[in-house]
Amino acid sequence: MKVKSAISILMISGGLLFSAVGHAGHHAEHFLLSEKAAKKLNLTQAQQDKIATIVEQKKASMKALKMTRHNNKDAFKALIENDYFDEQQARALIAKSSDAKNDLLLAKLRSKQQIWQVLTAEQRAKMEKLKQRKAHRHTK
Incomplete structure (x- = not known):
């Protein structure tokens, strides 16, 4: 019974991690695709198009990774x-699950870096100021 409980806990915690990772950066991408961001950061249409393409590519990657997560579950x-209880199989599944989590994080980091490269130095500075203001508002 202890083994089943431990594996249940692993499954739940793995699901929570995927959920938390899945929402990280979600709001920043939506902001960058908005008219408000285009105005505040003075984004060109070409920049907006590149950002939209990067976000779509990331969504496609996420869909494949979520399918892997479903299969692992x-x-x-x-x-x-x-x-x-097959401990060897359990270890293999845990490793596979960890690899999927790492791939998910890698896809997110890659897209953030690609979007960062689309922005000019001035736009990056404005973006950082906006992030700081938002962080300051949430700590009050």
Whole structure:
């Protein structure tokens, strides 16, 4: 019973991590695609188009990674419901799940870096000021 509980906890915590990682940076991308961002940062149409393309590419990557996550979840469930515990299989699934999480984070970092490269030095500075103001408002 302890093994099943441990694996259940692993599945739940893995799901929560994916959920947390999935929302990181979500608002910044939506902001950059908005008219408000275009005005505040003086984004050109070409920059807006590049950012939109990067975001779409990231969404496609996320969809594939989420499918991997779903498959891992099914594999963990099957492991739990087995009549016997296969530790080697459990370790392999945990490693596979970790790889998927790392790939998810890598895709997010890549897209953020690509978007950063689209911005000019002046736009980057404005973006940082906006982030600081937002962080300051949330700490009050």
